[in-house]
Amino acid sequence: MTTMTNGGLAADIRRFRMGSVQRVWVLTASLATAAATLFVIVVQPLPTPATTVALPWVGWAVAFAISEVIVVHVPFQREAHTFSLGDVLLAAGMLVIAPADLVLAQVVGAGVALLLYRRQRGTKLAFNAAALLLGSTLAVIVFAALTDEQAGSNPWHWLAALVAVLVLTVTSDVCIFAVISLSEGRADWRRLPGMLTLSLPFSLGAGAVGLVVERTAMDDPAALALLAVPTGLVFAAYRAYTRARKQEENLRVLHETTSLLYTGDADTALGQFLAAVRNAFAAGVAELVLLGEDGSATLSRSRDGQEPVALAPLEDPEQATRLVDCCATATGTSTTRTGAAGGQALDRYAADRGLKDAMVSVLGTEGRTHGLLLVGDRLGDVATFDRNDLALLETFARHVATSLERGRLEHDLRQVTDLKEKLRHQAMHDALTGLPNRTLFLDRTEHALALAGRNGLWPAVLYIDLDGFKPVNDTHGHEAGDVLLRAFAERLHGCLRAADTAARLGGDEFAVLLHGPIDESGVQRVLDRIRAELTLPIDLGAGRVATVGASIGVAIADAAIDVGTLVQHADAAMYAAKRGGRGISRFYEPGLGEDGSTRPDPGAELAAGLARGEFTVHYQPLVDLRTGRAAGAEALVRWEHPTDGFRPPDTFIPLAEDTGLIAEIGAFVLRDACRQAARWTRPDDDGPAPMVTVNLSAQEVTDPRTVEQVRAALAEAKLDPYRLVLEITETVLMQDREAATRNLRDLKALGVRVAIDDFGTGYSSLAYLCTFPLDMLKVAREFVDGLGRDANADVVTRAVVDLAGALGLLTVAEGIETAHQQEHVAQLGCDLAQGYLFSRPVDAETVLAVMTGEAAPAGVVVPTA
Template sequence: MTTMTNGADAVQNTFLGRFSVSQRIMLLTATVAVAAVALFVIVVRSLPGAPTALNLPWVLWAGAFALGEVLVVHWQWKRDAHSFSMGDLVLAVALFLATPTQLVTAMALGSGAALILHRRQRGLKLAFNVAEYALGAGVSLVVFHGLSAGLGPQLDWLAALVAVLSATLTADLCIFGIMTILEGRADGRKLVELLGLSVPFALGSAGMGLVVARTVVNDPAALALLALPTLLIVVAYRAYTGAKEQQDNLQLLHEVTSLLHTGDTQEALGDFLDSVRSAFRAEMAELVLLGPAGREGATVTRSREGAEPIVMAPLDDDQDHLRLLRLATASGALTTRTGTGRDTPLDTYAADRGLKDAVAAALRTEDRVHGLLLVGGRIGDVTTFTSRDLALLDTFARHVATSLERGRLEENLRQVTDLKEQLRHQALHDPLTGLPNRTLFLDRVRQAVDVAGRTRVWPAVVYLDLDGFKPVNDTFGHEAGDALLRTVADRLRGCLRPADTAARIGGDEFVVLLNGPVDRFRVARVVERIRAQLAVPVLLGDGVVTTVGASIGVAIGDVETPDADALIRGADIAMYAAKRAPGTDFLVYEPGLGTAADTGKDAAAELAAAIRDGELRTVYQPLVDLRTGRPIGAEALVRWQHPIDGTRPPDQFIALAEESGLITEIGAMVLDDACRQAARWVAQAPADADLLVTVNLSARQVADDRIVDQVAAALAASGLEPHRLVLEITETVLMHDRDAAAATLWQLKALGVRIAIDDFGTGYSSLAYLRRFPIDMLKVAREFVDGLGRDAHDDVITRAIVELAGTLGLLTVAEGIETNEQSRYVAGLGCDLAQGYLFSRPIEADAVGTLVAESWLSGIIGPRSLEEDRPGTAGELASA
């Protein structure tokens, strides 16, 4: 027996004649009800019961009709859903075993109760279906009694079949009337479709009912025998359908999830959701994907019937999805049908979007939640999402999460591999010219010398210093200078064999490794090619053309060459000699041509001139309080702004300054500037800001008798409070002359300044000096910070240093913080201060003052991206 459904649950607001659609449906319902009552009162009530009728309470028949209405087979056709109940079977039995009044009353009330309690029908739809049941029952009784009288007892079964078919035809005509009102026109094909679906099922149900009725009349005990094969058939059918459904679901799961790995990612997501929506026969399917950092970067992809798909759109208002995600994560999967009054987040979400029901599941793997898969709006009024749908969606979600995880892992591995290769290339090549840098060049020279030690095939090193580069840089700017350097690098490559190596080791200095066998004649030919290329004019842009020359020195290896460093140093000496001999094509290093001392004297003189000419300047790297996130000062660092080479990192001149004694002059300059700038920061900051500045003291400065007076003078001249100055020394300084160092540090301490141990743990790390010397602060070396979370030894050492400092009442500073993970790790250990590229690169003093002042107004200093302004070498952080 069929009942009225509408797949879209929407009434088109069409106006026919004087009445609206809803009014016409009400009119039809009233007509059917009146016809049912009239037929019952005028005809049915006076009909006699069948000779085989039993004296049973009508309530039992009502229960039978209710049960028949609960046992429903649903048929989905496009957007229309049809339900075929077992009511036809009960009707066929009742024609023989119930009185007419019992049949009509039980069918109307029993089926109506099932519609209310089981299908949750209300209002006009319920009234229409009850009226249609009553009319169908009356029509079937009239047909049955009319045909039975003419056919006789032997063919009363045929009369019953025709009676059930007449009830089915009555129901189909009533439903066709509703469809005609909704669509505004009568479509005969729809009636044919209805009859084609309902008549075969009605005949089958009626046939089973006749078997039951005859069995009851002739041999009631045989019902048990009939029940057994019937039960077996039902069980076998359910087992078959369950296995078939499972097989179909597995195939569907494979087909749908495979869409995520084919073609364009965005197109694949759209096809995937279209397939999911089709598989669940739903109006909408939605996939929410969380970003790598959880909520940040979340996207939504949505497929909805009749609407353009939305693919990976930013999730702006994500509160609903986050609530659903938390609920689904805790519960595994969710299902709802709106109007039940539960008011869960999924109920609210579905109702707000006009969905009558919905099902959702979290995309989970072992270590994280990737997002949410949601399907809503089951097409058809008589069906909704079941526990099987819930289990299937949960399986879908897990497979999708696994696919995403695998895809992300593969992508991450590829990115890590590419990044490692990129970092390796960057670490070993000059960023401007792309040539190998000093590190890679030295490694290749070492390999060549090692091989030559076994084969006696010796290499040569050619050292070039460009002549005329500084005027180009000063006159036309750094961009022109960079263009000139790139051109020279390209031309050098063209002068060499694939086995040879050209490198840029700084400024306008280039070196070339010529793999053996090499002699003076071959070197002369290479130099000739290089000079010919340098003589070709270089176009710098805007019509500017220039040429440069070069001072060239050569060192040819032989059995007397001790190592690669000596070979390079020999070429360097020969180059300086060639520079002092204008007009020389090139010079080959020979003992006595020049000495390292001579070269050192030239370099020391250049450094002294740089100090005198103000080429050295002080920059500052902010120190951040890990407890508040505010910058509380900075460390003073020194840089050499060379007029030709550009910025020279400290590792290129600090060692020379130590050897030549110029470090004391540099240190005094940095100390004076640091105190003066720190006093300015204090003046700009609020009165309660506990600001400080740290300055490195070298071994020579600690050993200098004037250091205490220099510090006192710097404090007095700047007006800086002594406790705001932190003097940093290394463990090695303390070990040279303990008594003298202790005396100096105690005198400095008497001034009120604070003392810090720099790079603690990398030197002697004797616990005795922590008691003997007036130490206030320990700085955890960047070597240990770099390994945090990756090297268990570094983790243990860092933890031990922080705990030791805490026990002794010392502050701790973590150097070289470059990642959020490192920052969180040292903060979790209880470290007090931190500095590194995560927070800021070394900046000018004015920028520090602004940063400090703004932080007290806005809160904290934000972590910087590691890609911002990363220096070319780690040595740029080293201080004097």
């Protein structure tokens, strides 16, 4: 007989508590109803065998209960099957006890053992009891049908008893298969034959032993003592064999599992390692806590049915320290389990996380504790972890601790942790100036308002727009403009208190949060310090200097304002200051935004610019690092505002996405890029035709209309689809994976290529490289800037190039500004490059001259032959 264990029913129930539990109860009730009906109508009227044993059914029930204690646990895939000696008693009882008494004895005895010894409750207990009742009832019915006209005990009766035992086994396996299918929402029919192959031979052997016991008891009861001797020897030999196999398996698993720590990237390696640890201990969860020398701690976790967690900061490192102390005081060693004497800290830890049991081992070497390795939620009917499990976990922990002590693993993990922190910092700070960006500024302002609501100390916000920045940028170039912005950011930060925040919102716009209490006179002192800094010339390098001014708007918060309104008031005051003559400051006053002196609605201004044809497309050449020739160009949208001149894309692209105008801008850029690329041909050139790359926004990646827009643009320009490359950032790609996958596959069907822009600055998981149809990786400018100066930048760039090569993808190095950077990326194996070293973004006619082999215009150094 087989019963469903925690590894099957219980683990599956944990996965489908949303509605599936009710379906299991319906199945259980159906099994119980069918079994009870058959028992009353068919089984009870069946006659008692001619030969009986003077043992009441209660005695048989006790025997069945004992048989459920003496069991063999065999893991199979994700379930654990439990084989009991109940089949021995069932086969013998067929011949010597009334059928109804046999069914009652087995159900009652096994049910009591499941309840008291295996501690089954609720759905699992009810299901196992119902399945057992149905199987036992069908077994005695089949036995009675096969022996209806036979009398006494003979080989036919023995064969009928074996068939009846197999009927019980098949019934149990089918019921278990049904409940697993309900839990998973599908029926994997390949699983059922495997279950039957595993259970039928054991049941057949147990039934045969039962018949031998019955014949021996009837013919010569004293001979049962002789039968016990070989049975005991076989059992002891089996235990020794399984113990040896277990040790051999543990050594294999130990080697394979610890070796996973050095495969793939750290996140993937940790996930695979902890999943292997869970499988080794048949556990629902495995956790690795690493303690830093600075008192910090990280948590990595693999839990059944959930995405793995890698190196997440642990909010309460002291809890890990308490677990270390728990191990030391509970057993005097480095390993303990729930329920052990002195292990209250682990008991509380397990209870807080809903774990029914757990064991933990300290990762310690001489003079240092590196962390903890924990497993919990034992699967299967085995009550909890035993001494052998503790010994194996301690061995795992020693291997991991040794790896940490040697430094290689800890160094790798620390690098990943530092990289994640760096990426988090980048997401909240401006890359150029290092100041907080708009997102972080709004978050800090919201917190300041919430605090002021409790203590009454209201903050103020300054909105700053630089006057004279555009002429500097146009006259001296992009690098000079960057120098000016960085210098102003540094000076602005120096004008503030430590608690205040300076942020760059985009372009030449900055903002300042002044914490309360502060009034107009306090704000004025800050403004005076900023004005004093603005009077000082800024060294742009190469003997060039510049002086800029600033229009500043001020809004002081009160109890009736929210963060959006506060910033809007400061913005309105700034625009009023700019309209008032520039270089002045203005405090917000009620009605300031209603007199027409504030800036127009940005969305309406953007829409009007599109309607008036103020947008153009410029192109930045891509250079083949092997031949030195132009291999294509990237299409970049530009907005020439009638009063402000060229506005950088980072000032209007987010607005376009917010207002929904990004689709219209994207379609405009796509059509122009295809039309221009169709002109980039050289009749005498037998090399590959130049490509054109176009950026897709988050909205375009998931919009099903994008595919048709691309198809139409290609057809209109008569452009070979292979020459069009669509660029997507990692973050955009992961926002809606299903829609992105669907659209990208449809786009690939058109024949276009797909590139990942700014690769390495978004998601650390590399799984999407296998999921999405990609052709090209663009190494982010942040990494190229650090080549030769930052070892991490060298490592990351080399890793990206090697990864792309292994996957058969092209690599493009962005932001090449020096010959040294060009040589470096070429040595690393990059295929293409772009940057100011070769050319700034240029208009369509200029890039046409480059692509068709005409003389390159001034400022464009891309070789044309």
